[in-house]
């Protein structure tokens with residue numbers, strides 16, 4: 001199965017993740033539930049999150065080499081006290097943005113993609129609570145197809 005594309009390749013590469021986060025943060029900023037959390041975000045925030053997602057899904061390790069990796073991402077969530085309704089809205093808006101910018105909608109891709117987001121948002125919420133003590137250093141996670149890679153007849 002060495003010829004199975006990465007989720008990054010399947011999604012359409014760096015440009016696809018940039019389109020996704022551009023649309024996503026337009027929606028976030030217009031949203032009553034999560035918008036206030038992002039009121040002071042850097043104008044380049046969508047691009048940084050696109051770099052993170054690209055690295056997670058098998059693209060180049062640019063968030064690690066250019067933006068400080070896991071420790072830097074974590075520092076942005078610490079103390080934010082993200083609520084469950086905010087976490088859920090974040091993930092719903094990202095799923096909507098994925099549809100709107102035309103990310104692949106095949107079951108295998110979306111299952112893997114949403115699986116990472118479900119996992120990552122739950123960690124972000126937990127790590128953002130007052131008094132949380134997540135590991136200060138860790139690698140950027142790598143997410144793959146899991147149990148359902150693209151189906152190839154006869155393989």
Ligand code: HEM
Nearest residue numbers: 037040041042048052073076082086087090117120121124
């Ligand atoms: C899989 C889930 C998530 C990922 C991959 C993620 C990724 C990131 C990254 C990479 C940054 C730092 C960007 C930079 O380098 O400047 C960041 C910042 C931030 N994230 Fe998340 N995040 C996730 C979930 C969430 C959730 C659920 C919330 C809240 C509902 C949230 C709220 C924030 C906020 C408020 C910032 C700081 C924005 C600012 O610059 O003011 N994140 N996130």
